[in-house]
Amino acid sequence: MTAMREEQLQRVPTATTYSKDYWQGLKLAVPVILGYLPIAISFGVLAVQTGISFFHSLLMSMTVYAGASQFMALNMLAIGTVGLEIVLATFILNLRHFVMSISLFSRLEHIPKRWQAVLAHGITDESFALASMKREELGSRPTAAIYLGIFSGAFGMWVIGTAAGAMIGNVVPGALSDSMGIALYALFIGLLVPAIRAYWKIGIIAAASAGLSWIFSMYFSEGWAIVLATVIGSFAGVWVFKEAEK
Amino acid sequence: MTLTLIIIAMAIVTYLPRVLPVFILEHLHFPAWVNKWLKAIPYAALGALIVPGIFTVEPGAPFVGVIGGLAAAVIAYFKGHIMIVIVASIVIAFIIQQF
Numbered sequence: 001m002t003a004m005r006e007e008q009l010q011r012v013p014t015a016t017t018y019s020k021d022y023w024q025g026l027k028l029a030v031p032v033i034l035g036y037l038p039i040a041i042s043f044g045v046l047a048v049q050t051g052i053s054f055f056h057s058l059l060m061s062m063t064v065y066a067g068a069s070q071f072m073a074l075n076m077l078a079i080g081t082v083g084l085e086i087v088l089a090t091f092i093l094n095l096r097h098f099v100m101s102i103s104l105f106s107r108l109e110h111i112p113k114r115w116q117a118v119l120a121h122g123i124t125d126e127s128f129a130l131a132s133m134k135r136e137e138l139g140s141r142p143t144a145a146i147y148l149g150i151f152s153g154a155f156g157m158w159v160i161g162t163a164a165g166a167m168i169g170n171v172v173p174g175a176l177s178d179s180m181g182i183a184l185y186a187l188f189i190g191l192l193v194p195a196i197r198a199y200w201k202i203g204i205i206a207a208a209s210a211g212l213s214w215i216f217s218m219y220f221s222e223g224w225a226i227v228l229a230t231v232i233g234s235f236a237g238v239w240v241f242k243e244a245e246k
Numbered sequence: 247m248t249l250t251l252i253i254i255a256m257a258i259v260t261y262l263p264r265v266l267p268v269f270i271l272e273h274l275h276f277p278a279w280v281n282k283w284l285k286a287i288p289y290a291a292l293g294a295l296i297v298p299g300i301f302t303v304e305p306g307a308p309f310v311g312v313i314g315g316l317a318a319a320v321i322a323y324f325k326g327h328i329m330i331v332i333v334a335s336i337v338i339a340f341i342i343q344q345f
Contacts, residue, residue, distance in 0.1 A: 035328045056249050063257035091259035096288045098263035105267050120265035178304050179340035185300045186318040186335035192292045193322035205286045206293030213294035229294035237286020238279045
């Protein structure tokens with residue numbers, strides 16, 4: 001094992017290979033880059049209309065970089081929530097990236113850990129899905145550069161879109177920005193429906209937690225309702241996926 | 247300042263689950279049911295996020311979100327690109343609001 005590792009380490013790719021790989025990654029990321037534009041703009045617009053400064057909108061997109069939790073934070077800030085509740089809801093909501101990260105990095109053990117740590121920041125539902133679907137294009141031993149291309153492309157558009165949205169936020173008419181609020185739900189539906197189409201019982205998990213979320217929202221704040229419904233509703237998966245194996 | 251701290255805390259709790267596998271992957275062995283539970287979390291989160299939130303896209307007019315969401319579901323079901331799903335639902339929600 002170690003002997004094999006050393007042999008592989010000796011075949012160090014040249015700088016031109018890295019830049020070629022980076023551009024290839026960037027090209028692969030085009031669907032996500034395009035898909036992020038309206039959502040990022042919506043986020044910027046809604047952030048400013050919620051009363052968040054340009055600086056804070058951009059800071060959130062750069063450091064948190066997780067669409068659903070950013071919109072949720074806006075929602076919670078709009079209804080006057082401040083502090084621990086937002087942080088905990090963000091944590092639970094983004095815990096799913098843990099699973100994606102396990103899946104991604106189990107195939108990238110040949111990449112130095114410091115580069116893996118950089119790539120980890122770029123894991124989102126969409127970039128992970130893309131990186132998982134494009135295994136053939138990535139080859140058997142993909143470089144950090146090609147992943148850097150995919151992830152930085154998506155990240156770059158998210159940040160640029162946020163900035164653009166935050167700049168025009170105050171001139172966008174209320175009717176249009178309300179309509180843009182649906183972009184997030186359209187994205188969620190756009191991610192969920194193909195999964196249910198591929199395996200209908202995933203719909204049971206989503207429906208269970210949707211029902212719980214509705215019930216909990218009558219008794220708790222929106223943030224807690226989402227957190228509780230996700231944690232409890234996903235237990236349906238223990239039953240659903242067990243059935244699937246038979 | 248408070249908001250800055252909230253955002254930094256959000257960033258930390260988001261980055262930790264993303265980066266943790268890089269360092270602990272060799273030592274991880276979950277029981278089967280935990281794997282299934284983890285596998286279901288994305289779908290459960292999506293369900294919990296869509297309902298009841300979609301009813302409040304336009305306050306006081308829940309049908310705006312419902313019709314926009316149904317349009318998104320139909321387009322997604324027939325394998326429309328995610329970009330088309332998003333733009334179409336924005337356009338439909340905007341048109342409905344004009345009435």
